[in-house]
Amino acid sequence: MKNMRSTIFSNSSNRHVVSAEWLHTHLHDQQLIIVDCRFSLNDPELGLKQYQASHIEGAHYLDLNLDLSSPVQKHGGRHPLPDFDRLASKLSQIGIVSGETMVVIYDDSRLGFAARLWWLLQYMGHEYRAVLDGGFAGWKAQKYPVSNEIPEAKAGKFIPKLQTELVVDREMVKARKDLPEVVLVDAREGDRYRGEREPIDPIAGHIEGAVNYPWLEVTNDQGFVIANQSDRWQQVQNAQEVIVYCGSGVTACVNLLSLKLAGIETGKLYAGSWSDWCSYLA
Helix, strand or coil, X not given: CHHHHHHHHHHCCECCEECHHHHHHCCCXXXXXXXXXXXXXXXXXXXXXXXXXXEECCCEECCCCCCCCCCCXXXXXXXXXXXXXXXXXXXXXXXXXXXXXXXXXXXXXXXXXXXXXXXXXXXXXXXXXXXXXXXXXXXXXXXXXXXCCCCCCECXXXXXXXXXXXXXXXXXXXXXXCCCCEXXXXXXXXXXXXXXXXXXXXXXXXXXXXEECCHXXXXXXXXXXXXXXXXXXXXXXXXXXXXXXXXCCCCHHHHHHHHHHCCCCCEEEECCHHHHHHHHCC
């Protein structure tokens, strides 16, 4: 693994994002696992169907609802955090060794789902992870190999070491959101933040005091990460704590990735997000 670590850190300008060219070069490295996280909120079975039809050679599939979330309850939001023992077992089954394996994650939704697993791995204490710049479409545009073969299970060993300080709940948001050293960030599109449109949750609007940094601003229309992410966060770079939320704690992770790219290490996730918050208002 020593060679793998030195390779990614020396050949990638940012260790949290890798290019299709980089991935193609390392496609058959023994200490690399690729995960396909394609998903559609409107058609929850679509991502798996897409994966079964065509995916990056050697990639395994993890499902947002089945693998990366827990069942929905009255409170807690539309995508509660998963059972981490169960997820660790799944990660072990696809060959990931905690603290060793390099994990590259992709989707076709401008990192909207890939960043969820990227963040979950951070929460579980796994450092060696990155998202694929440009996603599956960017990979195909380079005419790199795809396959419909499902890779065999591998023998991994993932032992989660939860970084519980990276998550806040509703009560913590209420207690901390108005403190001068804390910034509360709403990652949804501007019209949802302003309450002009709400396609999913029963109540429109945002948490009082939140500022709006839409997650879609992290990438361009083709799903490539925009350079100089630190430019986005100049107003919050000195905050002691940046709490990020979205509709259900999924696309907020794209902003948490952006904060990492900007060198800001104070980002935390309100996992229940607006869907949890407004469940107490209905």
